[in-house]
Amino acid sequence: MSEKKEDLLHMAETLFDNHGFHSIGLKKIVSESGVALMTLYNHFASKDELAAEVLKRREERYMEHLTFFDTYLEENGEYPDSPFVRIAIAHAHWLTDNSYQGCLFLRAKEEYASKPDHPIVELANGHKRKLREFVQNSDLRRSPKEALRLCLLIEGATALAETEDPDTAARELVAIAESLFAKTQISAV
Amino acid sequence: MSEKKEDLLHMAETLFDNHGFHSIGLKKIVSESGVALMTLYNHFASKDELAAEVLKRREERYMEHLTFFDTYLEENGEYPDSPFVRIAIAHAHWLTDNSYQGCLFLRAKEEYASKPDHPIVELANGHKRKLREFVQNSDLRRSPKEALRLCLLIEGATALAETEDPDTAARELVAIAESLFAKTQISAV
DNA sequence: CAATAGATAGAACGATCAATCTATTTATAC
DNA sequence: GTATAAATAGATTGATCGTTCTATCTATTG
Secondary structure (H helix, E strand, O other): OOOHHHHHHHHHHHHHHHOOOOOOOHHHHHHOOOOOHHHHHHHOHOOOOOOOOHHHHHHHHHHHHHHHHHHHHHHOEEEEEEHHHHHHHHHHHHHHOOOOOOHHHHHHHHHHOOOOOOHHHHHHHHHHHHHHHHHHHHOOOOHHHHHHHHHHHHHHHHHHHHHHHHHHHHHHHHHHHHHHHOOOOOOOO | HHHHHHHHHHHHHHHHHHHOOOOOOOOHHHHHHHHHHHHHHHHHHOOHHHHOOOOOOHHHHHHHHHHHHHHHHHOOOOOOHHHHHHHHHHHHHHHHOOOOOOOHHHHHHHHHOOOOOOOHHHHHHHHHHHHHHHHHHHOOOHHHHHHHHHHHHHHHHHHHHHHHHHHHHHHHHHHHHHHOOOOOOOOOO
16 A cells, blocks of 8 residues: 555544544645645545545454454463453553544544435444444353443443543453453353 | 524534534524524524533533432332432433433534633533532442443443444443442442 | 656635624514 | 514625646656
């Protein structure tokens, strides 16, 4: 991939994170990237396609983070039995390692809500669905409801990190997850 | 308060909920309200002041909902011992009774993040602080960390209601809160 | 050197934005 | 009935938006 395109995607992700999709203009993105406006249009058909690619890359990075974090936990000694707890820890590190302002997918869904069939809305919905399936498939002994509860905790920690210290939000996420899912006993609810 | 002003505040809240603050124009607000543009400017100095009043009214309504929901629970037989569980139930009903798209205060904070001292950002931060204090003061036997955990659950349910059925999000919020806080025993963590 | 492709700056387009002004109409109060 | 205030429609201002176009410049390749 072109270096300019990489720069654009990286800067667009940062600006979308900090200001939202509709609030940030293309001129801001290209000026901050040190790239000409026409270069942006040579790589992306429109602003929406740029936003869509930003979201796709974010999703790839996030899912890789969740997947590869198990190996990190193994190498560093701490390896909780419960896959749900390990996912919670992985998400906690995602929150502390990045300085995001809430979930970019939820923001995208909100900002494009007036067009429910827009590809960006489907990307956002797809991401949440994939995350729920990832959680569910990580521990088949757990019920779909329990998977949904871990998703609730993950969303809650991401939101709490906006108004509280991200480290605090991350710590409480893990604490709750351990309290709910650490025990070998699987609740039948 | 003027009827036109009420109409404007109500319509603005709905449109801000569904489309965000920066995405919705004043002309949309006045046309949907059946009110002239100048009437809006007779009641509000600017778009930002309108948004600020919308948030103030939302906060009042939400805190009243939390406060008065205890009496509703009493009258309808079900009255859990734990104040934390009662707050979770109250928030669950808030989610199912309204068709909001995420937390309007978090959205405001995100959209105005480029101006950290903006009154709207301070309104959003103030609301989250008040909610945390409300939770903390509802049960002084609980630790600040436990109060923060209920806040995390509340945020999580609000976020989950965006991609899942709000009824589902509300039900799982109550289920987790009961699992964590229903027992008389207070954890010392 | 010549040719091709990619990147550049800058202007221009139509549209929309928040905000202001004017002039007219409607409703309330004395 | 008259005076006062509120609400109305519509035009306007200056700014910004996404998008397109042109014309110049730079780098690589043959």
